[in-house]
Amino acid sequence: MVKTVCVVGIGLIGGSIACGLRKHHWCESVIGIDAHQSVIHEAMQLNVIDAGYTSVDDCPVIPDVVVIAVPVLKVADVFQQLKPWIDKCLAITDVSSTKQSVIDDFNRVFPESQINCFVPGHPIAGREQSGVKAAVDNLFDARKVILTPTEQTNMDSVKLVTDMWEQLGANVEQLDSRDHDQILAATSHLPHALAFSLVHCLSTQSHTDEIFRYAAGGFADFTRIASSDPVIWRDICLANREELLGALSHFDTSLQQLKSSLEAGDGSALEAIFVEAKNARDKYTDSQ
């Protein structure tokens, strides 16, 4: 049995992993690390972790497993802090929404590393709320978790991380890191960019209050992801910049097609776009 898991970054995802692991007794104890003492305090009060510290250096034991759950551009800093543990942990994994940037960070911090215990991972799960107060022990139930091991990744570490996620109810799959980044740019990072842009655009207009006053249910659904954490999403966009710019460019082509059809008053062309979109989405929801 795994003795100690250390979760670095106790927000929605880190907190949900911590309390899920404790609920399912996957390990003997869960230690939380978070730069903010107030977060550690809140996590203890909410019974999310067994013990907590504001830095890796303060942690009195070397954990078997480390889960890095900080905004993606902070992952490199955490790798630096983990240097004393790198040869002693069974597995180190992360939850970042982009994978190639994290692998690059790892290789920069540990350039000599041959076969190693780092298993890049990404749970496709979330909630509108953020922070440890939003953490729930069933967040990953029936959700996909994508692992993107490289040629250097220790297979025993992959097995251990897979087992951890399966204990939390997740379905674990493996992908190439670049395929992951391209797919997620299209299905997650691009929609977030559009939702943020739409609400930003409406909030900077002269009659903003009236606009929001008459918004309907479809608007609430469409813009839900614009309530996501701005810092986390700033980092994701920057970490997956090339793929996201590519996805935005693809999108722009489709949007221009719609605009030209509208300008020309071409109902058949508009309808063709809408029919193709509806069919694709209906096919997607039917498969869920």
Add this chain to the structure above:
Amino acid sequence: MVKTVCVVGIGLIGGSIACGLRKHHWCESVIGIDAHQSVIHEAMQLNVIDAGYTSVDDCPVIPDVVVIAVPVLKVADVFQQLKPWIDKCLAITDVSSTKQSVIDDFNRVFPESQINCFVPGHPIAGREQSGVKAAVDNLFDARKVILTPTEQTNMDSVKLVTDMWEQLGANVEQLDSRDHDQILAATSHLPHALAFSLVHCLSTQSHTDEIFRYAAGGFADFTRIASSDPVIWRDICLANREELLGALSHFDTSLQQLKSSLEAGDGSALEAIFVEAKNARDKYTDSQ
């Protein structure tokens, strides 16, 4: 008490009005008109209407109230068919998502009309599904209905239509038709155009199946409105073309700002956009 209501177009909205009125006994009977005999048949079987015909000409009585619930570019045709009734009904109303185009249509069909019984209306309600089988008697419960009467509109007709919607549980408000069209372009027509464009863009890429396979909950919410009826939305876009093109142009400015910040790797600028969007949306949801 109102004797007969005639609903022209028995889809999701027309069907929901019909069965809501019957449930609340607002009138003695509800007659449905739909060009498709199969829809009349289905509406009778589902107990949505008391009687049904495939054309206004076949209707054996002149109703007190007519509700036009066809795609917006078909409304002018219905006005033509209503010519024999125009001076005999207490109120004629519609449910179209654009209002100025419908008022223009009415004035074209009835150019001599002074004070008249036509009350332009728009219930801000809907469901992902369409068609009479999706009709429910509580669709308008606690939803806003916007009426946009003109200087020619008979006030008694406005009162009657207001009473009808209130019986269905809706909150009725009045707006100027052009304000309505501008506001709805921003909060409804633009988001629909973006959702259709996004799914269209993803469905035309080489690895579409993989993309949809890894789409998460946020994606389902964001794209829900892309499952809307293509014909209805083709008509709405065309009927509100100028306002929608204006909204698309506003949106483009915001999206370009995001793209430039991303290209420049400017994290502060990205974060500022995301923070402004999140604050606006959180304020909006708090007010709901």
